[in-house]
Amino acid sequence: MAVQAKMKRAIFLVWLLIVPPGMWFTYKTYPPDFSGRWLELLAFLLLTSVVASMPIIINEMSIFLIQWVSLAVFLSLGIFAEMVLAQIAVIVLLLKIRIQKGESFRLPLNLNMFFLVSFLSGIFYYSLGGQTGPNLMNDPRSLWLAALYGVVSYFLNQVIISIHIRYIYKRNESYFGKEFIVETSTTLVTLPLGLMLYMFYNQVGFLALLIVGIPFISLSIIFNLYYSSQKVNEYLQKAAEIGHQMAExxxxxxxxxxxxxxxxxxxxxxxxxxxxxxxxxxxxxxxxxxxxxxxxxxxxxxxxxxxxxxxxxxxxxxxxxxxxxxxxxxxxxxxxxxxxxxxxxxxxxxxxxxxxxxxxxxxxxxxxxxxxxxxxxxxxxxxxxxxxxxHYELTKRQSEHCALTKLYNYRYFEKLLSEEFAKLMQFERKVLSLIILDIDHFKAVNDTYGHQSGNEILCELAARLTNLIGSRGTIARYGGEEFVVLLPEAQKEEAYQMAEMIRQAIANWPFTLKQSLDLAQHQVKITASIGVATAPEDAEDSLALIRHADRALYVGAKRAGRNRVAEYSTC
CATH class of the missing domain: 3.30.450.40 (GAF domain)
Incomplete structure (x- = not known):
């Protein structure tokens, strides 16, 4: 969940009120002694920057193992030096992971967190009598205090992170996830590493930074490679699952x-x-x-x-x-x-x-x-x-459409009619009308001009029906020269008017034949007889609706002289 703009402004304000004054207070209360130790400070700064620039990224959360260096700096140079280097480490980290403009609030947020951890754990250490530059080799109490300082730092860090997750990022997920396990495990490794770095440094000087630093940096690289490969494996697994889902x-x-x-x-x-x-x-x-x-x-x-x-x-x-x-x-x-x-x-x-x-x-x-x-x-x-x-859509389309007219075929129409009638029976439809038409004397057209010309008439009639009906109903080629139109939610009077429009569109405009037997272009007038029936008024099932519309066609239109519309009547 995105952090709200009001919360972002509050984070910047908290940093302004806490970190600069807190750093000044620390400097005055626990003044550092850098005289003659500037090279030492520079060496720790370099090590801090290198370690901070190599974070471990887990689930978009950056875990950088700076605690061991911070511990050695704190014991060697005091709380103020550790604060400064911790702040620099945060800046290096965020530069490394290249936060976006909208995430710039993360800089003061992390600076606040590291300042509080440094300040509170340092005050705790000094309050128990801890000193800068202790002799851990010969003083067991100093060793235990240093270890306790590391534990308190880790504890404070986890508490603040949990507060961030709950109240700033507004996430209710379990805190004890993979990131917690990794950070806890690495802390158990880095705490003694920090103590060892401090003791080595007191014994051999700058060489200790190489003896301890190089293996640790290598460890960070191995961690990154491991989690990168794990992430790629997760992606590959997801890709395979997505592939199966798409195939379905x-x-x-x-x-x-x-x-x-x-x-x-x-x-x-x-x-x-x-x-x-x-x-x-x-x-x-x-x-x-x-x-x-x-x-x-x-x-x-x-x-x-x-x-x-x-x-x-x-x-x-x-x-x-x-x-x-x-x-x-x-x-x-x-x-x-x-x-x-x-x-x-x-x-x-x-x-x-x-x-x-x-x-x-x-x-x-x-x-x-x-x-x-x-x-x-x-x-x-x-x-x-x-x-x-x-391929499936093409096969489906070929199985459901007439190859000549491109209209739906008999098989598809009967399936659709059954589905629409089921909706009618379940009161999802109020009424369902059916128009069935048959071209008059179509055999004479085939005999006179040839079957290719007959096909031209069928195709042009299909185009005229499509233009007339549009999205108001479904058109299908029902037989040789028979066509049907299914009109959901159309009353019988409306269906009758539509049928009359179809009849006039056929009778009043001649059909153009370009592939006649004599190779000449002809204008041919044809007519059609049309029957109309409506359910539930005229039929209680889909077959009865077809049968009654067909009866209206042959009894009410064909026998009455053709080129007319007839509606089904029980009389």
Whole structure:
């Protein structure tokens, strides 16, 4: 949860009221003696800076093992020197992890925490009779006081962190998590290490910093490598799970939505763009997501080597940019002005780029190289899932549509009619009307002009029906020259009027034939007979609705002279 602006201002104010006055008070109360020891102070400063610049990052929380150096500094040079070096360590750490502008409050927050830990634990140590520069080798009491100082410092640090989590970050998660275990474990290691550094330093001088410092720095590197590899393994596991989930989706939009959702959960994604290769020579922006919401956008056409996506497409290699200044000079312009970090990966299938994925964040340095690899793997899963979904949709569309007219076919219509009738029976629908039409004397058209011309008439009639009905109902080719229109929530009078409009649209405008037997273009007038029935008024089940509409067609329209609309009547 984001820290509120009011809380951020309070943090800066607390730092202003506590740290500068507290440092001055400490300097006056426990004045340091640096005479002749400036080189010693500089050496500890260098060690502090090196250790602070190598934090362990766990779940976006930085754990830097500075306690052992602070302990040696405190025992050697006193509380004021330890305070100053601890403050410098915080600054070095935050520079290392590169906090964003919106997180600048973390600097005074951590400076406050380290000041309080240094001040309170130091006062506790001195109140028990502890001294600067104790002889730990020959004085067991001094050794125990030094160890107690380290324990109190650790305890105060944990208390303040828990307060931060609960009252500043407003997180109710358990404090005793992975970070607590790691920090406690490292403290158990670093406490004796700090005591050993102090004792070695008293014996051998600056060489002790190398003897103790180099192994510890190596340990920090090993910790970082371990947790980095663990994080990558977690990403790989998530990527495999996401791949299985995408494979289960059978619709293209469902695959894309899941892909973007999971990416946004794994990575800091403010903007996402999917570009598709069209005609082998252009990239088209087909999906645009900003703030988790899909947006419609103007068609953006990009050629190879144009902009970031064109470069990724050409090279079939992902790229990563940490800040806007790195990419803005060659961007194609559809990226938002507040975007900073960019991660772009080719979508490859069978060693061929079929698209490009671009992710953008408002934060600088939001992405890591390891994440580039993970997204590349996810794009491979995505490409396979998209291909499967497209094949499924094509097969489904072919099985549900008439190959000639592109309207729904008999199989799909009967399934839809059963579903709509079920809604009617469950009172989710009030009324359901059905229009069925049959072209008059269609056999004569085929005999005179040929079956190709007959197909032309069927296709043009399908287009006219689609334009007339629009989204008000569903049209299907029911048989050879028979068409049906299903109108949910349309009363019989409304359905009748619609049927009459259809009849006039057929009878009043001739059909153009371009593929007649004599190869000449003809204008042919045709008519249609139409039947209308409505449920529940005329039928109690779906088959009865079809049967009664068909009866109205043949008895009320065909037998009465054709080119007319008839509604079902029990009389």
């Amino acid at each position: 989706r059978l619709e293209v939009n469902g695959v894309i939505d899941l892909f973007i959702q999971k990416l946004s959960e794994m990575l800091p994604v403010d903007y996402a763009y999917i570009l598709e290769v069209v005609n082998e020579d252009e990239l088209h922006l087909t999906r645009q997501i900003e703030g988790g919401t899909g947006l419609t956008s103007d068609i953006v056409m990009i050629r190879k080597n144009e902009g970031i996506s064109g470069f990724v497409w050409e090279k079939q290699k992902g790229c990563l940019y940490n800040a806007k200044k790195d990419w803005q000079t060659f961007s194609k312009g559809f990226l938002p002005t507040d975007a900073e970090s960019i991660l772009a990966v080719p979508i490859v299938r069978n060693k061929k780029a079929i698209g490009v994925l671009m992710l953008a964040s408002k934060r600088k340095r939001a992405y890591e190289k390891s994440q580039l690899m993970i997204v590349d793997i996810l794009c491979s899963y995505f490409a396979v899932a998209m291909e499967n979904a497209k």
